[in-house]
Each structure stands twice: as C-alpha cells, then as structure tokens.
Amino acid sequence: xxxxxxxxxxxxxxxxxxxxxxxxxxxxxxxxxxxxxxxxxxxxxxxxxxxxxxxxxxxxxxxxxxxxxxxxxxxxxxxxxxxxxxxxxxxxxxxxxxxxxxxxxxxxxxxxxxxxxxxxxxxxxxxxxxxxxxxxxxxxxxxxxxxxxxxxxxxxxxxxxxxxxxxxxxxxxxxxxxxxxxxxxxxxxxxxxxxxxxxxxxxxxxxxxxxxxxxxxxxxxxxxxxxxxxxxxxxxxxxxxxxxxxxxxxxxxxxxxxxxxxxxxxxxxxxxxxxxxxxxxxx
Amino acid sequence: xxxxxxxxxxxxxxxxxxxxxxxxxxxxxxxxxxxxxxxxxxxxxxxxxxxxxxxxxxxxxxxxxxxxxxxxxxxxxxxxxxxxxxxxxxxxxxxxxxxxxxxxxxxxxxxxxxxxxxxxxxxxxxxxxxxxxxxxxxxxxxxxxxxxxxxxxxxxxxxxxxxxxxxxxxxxxxxxxxxxxxxxxxxxxxxxxxxxxxxxxxxxxxxxxxxxxxxxxxxxxxxxxx
Numbered sequence: 409x410x411x412x413x414x415x416x417x418x419x420x421x422x423x424x425x426x427x428x429x430x431x432x433x434x435x436x437x438x439x440x441x442x443x444x445x446x447x448x449x450x451x452x453x454x455x456x457x458x459x460x461x462x463x464x465x466x467x468x469x470x471x472x473x474x475x476x477x478x479x480x481x482x483x484x485x486x487x488x489x490x491x492x493x494x495x496x497x498x499x500x501x502x503x504x505x506x507x508x509x510x511x512x513x514x515x516x517x518x519x520x521x522x523x524x525x526x527x528x529x530x531x532x533x534x535x536x537x538x539x540x541x542x543x544x545x546x547x548x549x550x551x552x553x554x555x556x557x558x559x560x561x562x563x564x565x566x567x568x569x570x571x572x573x574x575x576x577x578x579x580x581x582x583x584x585x586x587x588x589x590x591x592x593x594x595x596x597x598x599x600x601x602x603x604x605x606x607x608x609x610x611x612x613x614x615x616x617x618x619x620x621x622x623x624x625x626x627x628x629x630x631x632x633x634x635x636x637x638x639x640x641x642x643x644x645x646x647x648x649x650x651x652x653x654x655x656x657x658x659x660x661x662x663x664x665x666x667x668x669x670x671x672x673x674x675x676x677x678x679x680x681x682x683x684x685x686x687x688x689x690x691x
Numbered sequence: 692x693x694x695x696x697x698x699x700x701x702x703x704x705x706x707x708x709x710x711x712x713x714x715x716x717x718x719x720x721x722x723x724x725x726x727x728x729x730x731x732x733x734x735x736x737x738x739x740x741x742x743x744x745x746x747x748x749x750x751x752x753x754x755x756x757x758x759x760x761x762x763x764x765x766x767x768x769x770x771x772x773x774x775x776x777x778x779x780x781x782x783x784x785x786x787x788x789x790x791x792x793x794x795x796x797x798x799x800x801x802x803x804x805x806x807x808x809x810x811x812x813x814x815x816x817x818x819x820x821x822x823x824x825x826x827x828x829x830x831x832x833x834x835x836x837x838x839x840x841x842x843x844x845x846x847x848x849x850x851x852x853x854x855x856x857x858x859x860x861x862x863x864x865x866x867x868x869x870x871x872x873x874x875x876x877x878x879x880x881x882x883x884x885x886x887x888x889x890x891x892x893x894x895x896x897x898x899x900x901x902x903x904x905x906x907x908x909x910x911x912x913x914x915x916x917x
Contacts, residue, residue, distance in 0.1 A: 677907075687769050687771065
C-alpha cells in the first residue's frame with residue numbers, strides 16, 4: 409500500500425516537521441516559511457506556450473491569489489502544483505516545483521500521493537453522487553486514514569465542521585450531496601478536500617458559480633482554513649483577491665508580471681500592466 | 692498604461708472629482724486673496740462677503756465627499772484610482788480649512804484700524820500671502836496634471852513661508868514692545884499672520900497627498916521606497 413506520508417510509494421524518505429518528505433539538501437527553515445517553490449516553470453500545450461519561465465514562492469499558511477485575464481496561464485500554473493496537467497496528453501511542463509523542499513515532478517513521485525497532500529476545489533461544485541457522509545469519507549477510506557467506523561465518523565464530523573457545514577447537514581448526512589444548495593455543495597467539496605488533511609488547497613475560481621451570500625461564506629471559510637493549510641486561489645474577481653488573499657500574483661500572456669503583498673498590489677502596484685489590469689483599463 | 696477604463700462612466704466620475712477639487716482649490720485661493728485685501732484695506736463689507744462665501748467652500752467639501760463616497764460604493768477603485776479617491780477626502784478637508792483661515796482673517800478686519808503698525812508690515816503681509824496663494828495654485832495644478840515634481844516644489848515653498856512668518860512675528864513683537872498702544876491691533880495682525888502660515892501648511896498637506904497619488908509613496912519615503 410502507498411505510504412501517504414511520502415510522495416514516493418516505494419522509497420521512503422525522512423520526513424520533516426510538516427510530515428512531508430524533505431529532499432536532500434532542502435532547508436527546513438525554508439520549508440517552514442515557503443511551502444511551494446516554483447523555479448523557471450514553463451508549460452506548453454503542443455505549440456502553444458502557456459507559461460514562460462515562472463519563478464514564484466508560495467508562503468505557507470497564507471492565501472496566495474493568482475489573477476490575470478483569461479488565457480494568462482494562472483489556472484495552468486495552479487494545475488501544475490498537483491500535476492493535474494499530467495492528464496492532458498499535449499501538455500509539457502519544464503522547470504522545477506518543490507513542495508516542502510521536494511520536487512513534485514521527480515521521476516519517482518507518486519501523483520496520487522501528491523494529490524493527497526495537495527487538495528483541489530474546482531469552479532463548479534462537483535460532489536460525488538453519494539451521500540453527504542460518503543463524499544467526505546471517500547478520501548480517508550481510500551487512503552486508509554481511519555482505523556474504525558468511529559474514527560471515520562470523527563473525521564467526517566471534523567471536516568464538515570472545518571468547512572462550516574456541519575450544523576446545516578448534521579441531521580441529513582445520509583442525503584445525497586447533490587441535493588444541497590450550490591454554496592453548500594462547494595463547502596462539501598472543501599470538506600472532502602480537507603478530510604485527507606492536505607497541506608495545500610488549490611482553489612480554481614471556487615465562488616464563480618455562487619451567489620454573494622454563499623461567496624461570503626466561502627471567503628470566511630478561506631480565512632479560517634489558512635490557519636491550517638496553505639491556500640492558492642485563482643479568481644477573476646479583483647475584489648475577491650483583495651478580500652481573501654495575503655499575496656497576489658499577476659499573470660499576463662503566460663508571464664508572471666508582478667507578485668507581492670496584496671495590500672501593496674491593490675494600492676501601489678509597481679508594474680504598469682498590473683495597474684492597468686486591476687483598475688479595469690485592460691480586459 | 693492605457694489612460695481610459697473599460698467602463699467609461701468610471702472615467703467620467705474621476706474626471707468630475709478632479710474638476711470639483713480644481714474648482715474648490717480656485718475658490719480657496721480667491722478667498723485667501725480677498726481676505727488679505729479686505730484686512731489691509733479695512734473693507735468691512737468685503738470682509739463680510741468673504742465670511743459669507745465660506746459656506747460655498749463648505750458645500751464644495753460636502754459635494755466632493757459625497758461624490759468620492761459614491762465612487763467607492765460603485766467602483767471599488769484600486770491602485771492610483773484608489774489613492775486619488777482616498778486623497779480627495781483629505782484634499783477637500785484641507786481646502787475647507789484654508790477657507791476657515793481666510794474667514795478668520797476677514798473677521799479680524801473690523802478689529803484692525805488704520806494704524807501705523809499695519810502699514811509697516813503690509814508689504815511683508817502681501818509677500819507671505821502671495822507665497823501661499825502660489826502654493827495653492829501650484830498644488831492644484833500638480834493635482835490636475837498628476838505632477839509629483841511640482842508637488843515636491845510646493846513642499847519646498849513652505850520653508851520660505853515659515854521663514855517669512857518668523858520674521859513677521861519678530862517685527863510685530865518689536866513694534867508692540869516699543870509702542871504698547873499698538874498691542875491690541877498688533878495681536879490681531881499676529882493672528883492673521885498665523886492664519887496665512889497655516890494656509891501654507893494646508894497647501895503642504897495637499898502636496899503630500901498629490902505626491903502619494905502619483906507615486907504610491909509618501910513624500911518623506913524618497914524614491915527608493917515601495
């Protein structure tokens with residue numbers, strides 16, 4: 409069985425304070441502050457170069473927002489972090505992405521284990537056609553995280569509580585997840601993602617299909633979740649990026665134009681392209 | 692960077708904000724100029740007009756604040772747009788205070804007669820007054836043209852105002868020591884000089900706001916600060 413604490417299924421490595429393997433020579437000091445390091449990352453879809461030599465650090469227990477116009481490469485970069493792009497045959501990724509000091513594109517890395525450490529929430533809520541309980545219990549079951557029914561119950565309850573959904577569904581855990589409202593479905597997907605205790609949660613426009621109230625609940629949840637998880641969010645809403653993130657990275661035509669403290673980016677961006685985009689001067 | 696927003700109504704609202712501030716700045720400068728003229732000429736009727744017209748400046752400030760608030764609510768401005776809207780509240784506040792100082796100076800007209808001490812310092816009074824009038828017109832020009840260099844020049848001009856202010860105070864005190872009968876009127880002139888010096892300070896505040904709007908930095912941070 410795959411050891412969920414290691415990226416590699418069959419060659420155990422020493423684990424660091426995060427419970428994640430530390431690559432040889434990796435600095436534990438860096439691992440404590442920077443959860444993800446991207447160096448010279450380029451992505452091509454056939455002849456189309458979607459990302460051009462991206463260098464970007466993602467701080468742990470912080471929310472980093474990736475913004476930019478459609479086609480700028482922000483979602484492509486997000487999907488590099490849990491190797492979702494591997495599912496696209498024409499996609500080629502070069503460069504280096506390290507999670508807690510470990511190269512996630514290393515030849516020996518088990519992608520399924522990687523995705524146990526890097527959860528993802530998508531644009532449209534996509535609960536399984538199963539009960540609310542089973543949606544959350546699915547990950548812990550397949551990863552063998554619960555030794556008993558009682559432990560599994562506890563994981564489901566804890567995850568639903570952390571996702572701010574437990575009180576709304578505790579009396580109907582046997583109902584289908586798809587019977588919930590859109591906002592509740594999205595929080596169920598977040599509960600499903602955190603049930604396997606990931607280190608990083610990727611969010612690809614998680615509120616674009618939700619009404620303002622449901623959006624506010626997700627944003628409040630993001631603020632609470634960052635205490636435990638490192639969050640990277642792609643959003644088309646400038647106001648959402650400004651509200652929820654600690655750091656913002658602006659992508660344009662496959663290039664990382666500017667990255668910095670969100671407060672600074674939205675008050676005094678350094679690059680004219682960033683200013684033009686966030687202030688609505690280019691589409 | 693493109694000059695225009697995709698939403699053209701946003702451009703129109705920011706242009707209106709600029710125009711309102713420019714208009715208020717012009718009115719504040721005229722109030723200061725008229726206040727000094729009536730003070731030196733003992734023109735009580737003109738002084739009353741200055742006092743009455745202060746309400747127009749107050750109304751301008753209310754209008755700017757309401758307009759800027761609407762921009763916040765409707766547009767959620769960021770970056771330079773955000774700095775402009777935030778600074779607009781402060782600039783309008785400083786211009787309103789300039790109006791208050793002009794009104795205070797005008798109020799003193801009826802308490803200052805045609806006395807020798809006023810004649811002796813009138814030249815210096817006109818000089819310091821012209822300096823602050825120039826500061827107001829320059830800082831409004833810096834705002835409308837987004838000229839950080841001109842804003843810094845206004846900051847420099849305030850040093851000359853402060854120096855002249857000190858000299859005037861010293862001269863007035865010397866006069867009052869030698870001619871105790873002039874103390875009452877001299878005190879009114881001292882307050883008027885202080886009003887003018889404070890107007891210079893408000894022009895300086897506005898210059899700092901303009902510098903922030905243009906550069907995203909505080910004026911005392913220098914070029915290297917982010």
